[in-house]
Amino acid sequence: MSGKPLDLVNLTIPAKPDYVGIARLAVSGIANRMGFSYDDIEDLKLAVSEACTNAVDHAYCGGDGEIEVSCNIFSNRLEIEVVDRGNSFNIEEIEKRTGPIEVGPTMNALRERGLGVFLMRSLMDHVDIKGDNGVIVTMTKYIRKGVVESHVKSSTSFTNR
Amino acid sequence: MNLSVQEKIENEKEITYVVSGEIDVYTAPKLREKLLPRCQGGTTITIDFTDVEYIDSTGLSVLIGAYKAQGQTGGKLILKGMNARLQRIFRITNLNVIMLNEEKVQEDGRQ
Numbered sequence: 001m002s003g004k005p006l007d008l009v010n011l012t013i014p015a016k017p018d019y020v021g022i023a024r025l026a027v028s029g030i031a032n033r034m035g036f037s038y039d040d041i042e043d044l045k046l047a048v049s050e051a052c053t054n055a056v057d058h059a060y061c062g063g064d065g066e067i068e069v070s071c072n073i074f075s076n077r078l079e080i081e082v083v084d085r086g087n088s089f090n091i092e093e094i095e096k097r098t099g100p101i102e103v104g105p106t107m108n109a110l111r112e113r114g115l116g117v118f119l120m121r122s123l124m125d126h127v128d129i130k131g132d133n134g135v136i137v138t139m140t141k142y143i144r145k146g147v148v149e150s151h152v153k154s155s156t157s158f159t160n161r
Numbered sequence: 162m163n164l165s166v167q168e169k170i171e172n173e174k175e176i177t178y179v180v181s182g183e184i185d186v187y188t189a190p191k192l193r194e195k196l197l198p199r200c201q202g203g204t205t206i207t208i209d210f211t212d213v214e215y216i217d218s219t220g221l222s223v224l225i226g227a228y229k230a231q232g233q234t235g236g237k238l239i240l241k242g243m244n245a246r247l248q249r250i251f252r253i254t255n256l257n258v259i260m261l262n263e264e265k266v267q268e269d270g271r272q
Contacts, residue, residue, distance in 0.1 A: 017187040024185075042215075042246050049217050053186040101225075101255040112225045115218040115254055122253050 005072035005079070013052070015065040015084060020052045023069045023082075030071050031078055036143055043123040044078065044141055050116040051082035051137040058087070058135075077125075077142045085134035094129075164188035166195050175205050181212030184220030193223045200230035200238075211242035216250060228260055 011026050013019040024045045031041045048069065055067045065086045072079040098117040101110065121127050126140040164182040171177060176199050184192060199206060206227065224240070231238045240260060243251070251257040258264070 017185075020186050021183065039246075045215070046217055046250070049185055053217065053219060056186060100253065101259060103255055103258045110225055110229055110259070112222040112229075113218075115221055119218055119250070119253065 003074065005074055007073040009071040009073070011069045011071075013067050013069065015056050015067050015086065017053075017056055019067075020049055020056065023052050023067070024049050026069070027071060027078075027080065030073065031141075034073060034078060034143060036078070036141070040141060040144065044080070047120045047123045047127075047139055047141075048080055048082065050120045051080075051139070054116055054137070055082065055084035055086065055135065077140055079138065079140045082137040082139075083134065087134075091129055091131045091135075164191055166192055168195060174203065175207075177207040177209060179209045179212070183215040184213060184223070185215065185217050186219045189219040189223050192220070193226070196223065196227050197230060200227050200236060201234045203235040204231070205237040205239065206231065207239040207241060209242045210240060210244070210247060213242075213247065214244070216247055221250070221254065221256065224260065225256070 009026070009030055011023060013022055027048045028041055028045050031044045036044065052067055052069070055065075065084060068081075068083040070081040070083070072081070094114075094117055097111070097114045098121075099114070100118060101115075117127075117129070120137070120139060124139040124141050126138075128138045130136045130138075164180065164184060167179040167181075169177040169179065178192075178196065180192065182188065196206070196208075208224075224238075228238050230236075238260070248257070251261060252263075
């Protein structure tokens, strides 16, 4: 991604489950200020949480490392970098077992893991994962102009309450 | 950023969980600890998501675990009250087809 950001917000959190919500809140505040729609803000929150959760889970295995979350604010997009310096995982392996749940195979074959990276890719416009001395996840979401707030009309439930 | 899990035991075979808050890597273990021990002996477990604002992949993995355990022991898992956001996450991951008995639809990542 080219160009210099208008502003940069850096956040360093301990690589512990307790703090993933803090990264989520910070990104939510920044995206809100930038003018993202409600749905896009929720997408950003989920994507940044997934990146941080991966760092907590895989990178440090419960150790006491840190996660750096850098929010590069551009006029038309938010670029978020999530960096850890823990064990880099085998990215090809991760990519291989990521994806939506396959409909059809027996129930025992249902994966319980591997949805995180898939969700990041589904919710952001661009995601890049690099591993070398830790993991660097760079993800970008563009501000979509003229998006109607769609959450208002669709607060339905699956069952009759 | 907290989660509360309220367990309502209707009878031996029917248990309802009223969950509220955010289900993420920090709070998901709490849900797993309450839920999974009940997933045996053919119970019907209902989870009410009306007050759940957020779920991520760690929360989904708890639900998948519970769904599998219920299937293996002749039980049922009923998920209700999900808001539009949660429904969207279920659609993107195809979990709506498996766990909510919905038709498979093409989801391009946008609503």
